[in-house]
Amino acid sequence: MGLFETVQRKASQMGLLPKVIRLLPILSMITALVSIVLIVILPMEGQYRRTYISENALMPSQAYSYFRESEWNILRGYRTQLESFIKFPSEENISIESAYEIVTSQDRFATIKSWLQEFGVKTATYHNNVTGDTLYGVLHAPRGDGTEAMVLCMPWHNGDGDFNIGGTALGINLARYFSRWPIWSKNIIVVFSENPKHALRAWVEAYHTSLDLTGGSIESAIVLDFAGVNDFFEYTEIYYNGLNGELPNLDLVNIAVSITEHEGMKVSLHNLPQNELSVNNYWSRLKLILLGIKDASLAGVKKVHGNEAFSGWRIQSLTLKACGTSGKIDITTFGRIPEAMFRSVNNLLEKFHQSFFFYLLLTTRNFVSISSYLPSAVLLSIAYALSSLNSIFNTKYSLNSYIQYSTIAGIAWLASLVVSFAISHVFIYSTTKFNCVLLLSGNLMVLLTPLVTTKAAYIKEPITQRIRSLGFLYFSLCSTSLLMLNFSFAFSITLLAFPMTFVKNVNTYDKNIFKLQLKNTLCLLISNPFTSVLFITNVFENKSFNGLDVFPALTSAWNELNCWTWFVLCMCWLPVWLLTVASTMVTVPVPVITNDSTENNTKKNM
């Protein structure tokens, strides 16, 4: 007798299977708890790793960076000229937020173009009536083969909407400085877009479809963000989250961090304030990991910094932002980061492939790789599968197929998909405030239907169970596929939707139907995709989102950046929610078909 057979006989002797089936709701909850614990233990000593430069060719900061001394004079020269393009409201008020532009973008581009051409940059303008024009230039590598390029990108307005004067002047000066070096093996492309969002994205798309002047396949892109006209800043912020769960290769982030710290600057990730940058303890690491999950989930939806625009063509990109206006670090130091990064990337003989593409950062120098954090999202998916099993097996209708009821459940599932699909597409075309209110109130109405119709509509009990079971199974499958691509987003939505699994069946013969229904409604209210997104963004991202702002942001993220967060919400989460709401309708029991022979057999086998 084999080991497996022994175990199985022991289990069946102890009657484990019925016990486990009875415990399914608790098991599902425990699985979800374990998945959270798995995330929470990641910041503990020994669970994470220290970052390292995996690709030996990169050699960050191994060459001395010469962007200093008289380059600062030239930088100021360019910046003064750029300053003349904008005007401050008054002499006293010279904050960059209140400045306004006084020349057209054509004039600005013409001026910058003439500067670039002086040192041999080939320039062209990409025309786009919707997003605004983009000026770009290619500095051909003197000894390269012209098949690969590195992009330096300076949006005229940064992510906050301020004039990126410092960044633009720096970009022009860096291009001039780079043109004197004979070392480049990859072309250098400088891009001056109107904004870091759709204008830049449109340019990147055009680069891969219709631009006449190209410089080869883009290896990496660095977006420079130095708003204002000041010479000094305090610390550097690095944005690296790409769209749809894409991240730049960890090597690129590592060289950026290593170079920035080598130049004596503090590095902030995920908008960590300056006073928290030197802290490194369990709570700070946990905070950063959670911020990372939040930022990756909302990438493209929340404030866009420019690096997101390059997602999707195997381009490794990140944004460098100079933060603060006082401080001791000067703008040429900031310029030495892209200089040294370009020198590193220039050394590459291969694509970025050595290091991780899926990771979570705990500090600037510590990370966990996908194998450490993926199990937690897998467990959450399993929790839904267990809930799905629970709603099928923990009833008296479990032992028969009830094909007619299963068919009805299948049709309901299809209907929920169709409805969700329609909603998602209607909102892509128009996301006015009115529509958003309509969406929320519609959801509320759907939510209240079971409460209102307590007396009127009675559905047969097995139907609701099968509907719910199918819904959870579908969600489990969706989140399993999603977690391979976008862990953070999959983890967030499965966690936020989890209260759905607490929903109970309501029967006409239940004693306090109202209490049960109230509980169900509460669970469904907090697990509704739209209310929970609204809640999360208004609590944790209240700087970027006020009230209903998140819905236009979601649809514009798709329209402008091809970020599919909105569709996942609508096509994964919403149908399940609709099905779960439908399953809370008051039900009437149906006679249980008892088939003695089957029952006996089943019992025997158990």
Place this chain on the structure above:
Amino acid sequence: MKFSKLLLLLSTGVSKIHASGSLDVDVDAYSYVTSLMAEDATTADVASDAICTTAIDEYTKSDSIEDDSTIEQIMTREGLKMNFDADDRGQIITLDSVRYPYDENMVVRPLPSNHLLTSFVFDMTSESFGPRRNPQESDQYTHYTVFPKAMKPLLERTSTRQLQLRFTRGFWDAESWGPLPYDGVKSGGSGVELWATIEATSKDEAYHKWKSLANYLSGHFCASINFIDSAKTSFPVYSFKGDTGDSAIPLFDRENKDSNLYILHAALANEPICTENLTPLIKLLPTRGKSGISTYLDGHKVFDSVWHSLSIDIDTKCDLKSELCHYEMEAMVDMVIHVPNVLERFENPIPKPVGGDKLRCDLTKPYDAYECFPLPEDTAISFSLSQLFNKTITGCNKFIERPSTICVETTTEWDISLKIVDDDSLMGDESNCFELEDTKRYDVILDSHNSKSVVSTGDVPVFVSRALTGYGQDHGGLRTVLNNPNDTPVTITFFESFPWFMRIFLSSLTVESSNGDITVNKLMESMYYSPAVDRKRPTHLEFTMEIPAHTTFSFSYQFDKTLLQFAEYPPDANHGFEIESAVVTVLSPKPYQLRTSTLLLLLSTPDFSMPYNVIIISSTILGLIFGVVFNLLVKRVVTLEEADKVLVERSIKYRLLMLKQRVLSKLGLSH
């Protein structure tokens, strides 16, 4: 033995010959000496030129050299040691009459934005020979003068009638510099490009000869030309016909009716070009980089340029009346340098920020000790070739028909003068062409107050750019933009060759233009398409089309990327597969050739640890399935009670009990 020749050869540069053993001098003395020279090439120094030249000068005075001992005396006097076998001492003829068909000249042309194009041209002609089918059949006395010995047997063995080899790298800025030198026919696409006209009786034979040619050139030029295989070789139909056309080259094997000329073409995109390709080229020259203009051909300088091209053209020229043929070889080196950068690097190898006092600020804009808006590059410029190449040159070519020349093509706003370094004198000339006749050291000085003023070499007939488009790993697109900015329509042939793993769909060919009235049918006059065969043949496309005046249009097609076999991927993670450049040959209004840049095609590369995971998982699953199926086939399905009974019955304890009972019952002791 023609001793004079030996001396001449010595005069060409290398002097430190320390052949201590016997010198086997025969017809191939040239090659022997040259091989010695090659060995000593690294140790030879320029100063030694003078020594050997003196030796020759003295002996040109006498009519003939009768006695070898005299030569030995001279050589000993000049610090040279040579021992010869007595048997090989032959007659010595006069030097004056010996002049060989070798020509070299250098053209310097300033380009806009302070760039400078320098072109070196070396022409060599072989001695005449009668064409014949098999070179081994003839016992005719053959003889290599200035024509490189390395080449002739190769050409004969592989029946190559025309050979073009190009090593090109860098970016030629046609927009500001104008047309390519020699109308583009002497430069290739980025990397190595080779095409040849080969006489053969069949395509297969042509390919075999071509392969042999490629293998030889690979060894000779230290390049990966041996990687040219049938999957990289195409047989151009419209392009690469050459200036003369096929008719000018007679078939050597006229008896065989199948005999024909085949043009084969292959390119190795982005093959790195470096000193080890330049050195073999210089070794083909009789001067070997030791005297004349080839002195300037230093790897450090040639490859520190913005654009450079090394080319070798060998052509067979036949005289139909006398039925004699000879080879003509043209070796060219072209390079473009950015003069201020080179001069700056001469002073400081690292382009550090300039000192505050050296900043050139725009005084019309705000400037002070902290601020400076940079001025464009200075247009007043003065430099000498010795500054750019870090050496002076001598005219030492006593054995050639015409002295080496240096020509500077400039406008009147440039002052060009030839400087004789030894006596510090300057010479000027209207034509700006200088002959380096004497054995003095020369230098050329270029000076201008307005370096923007340069000689125009005409309009570029057509501009072309090509880029990969698309998103994702399984398919992509290719978009080519052609622009004719001139007033006349341009007829071109467009040649493209793609590796087989790039599956082009010609059905997706679309033409886009700004005004929208250009269609495929209107544009393409003829088209040749030879589809790829996996691992055997590249996709080969040739279009003939006419581009109307002032028109920009693009044509694009889609392609699928294939998965390669496990072993076909490069051993390490690669940055992509190189796609050779497309060749645009302008037929009218004037012959011109240009190439697009090369492309980098990303194929989806599997994670190579995956096969092991797959093997492990699939074996496990197979094992499980086998176990289940096997059990089902050979085992009986019983109820638990039956199974328990069987188990009990099978146990040794039970059997012993049974045995005991049986024994007891036999003995009649049972209950």
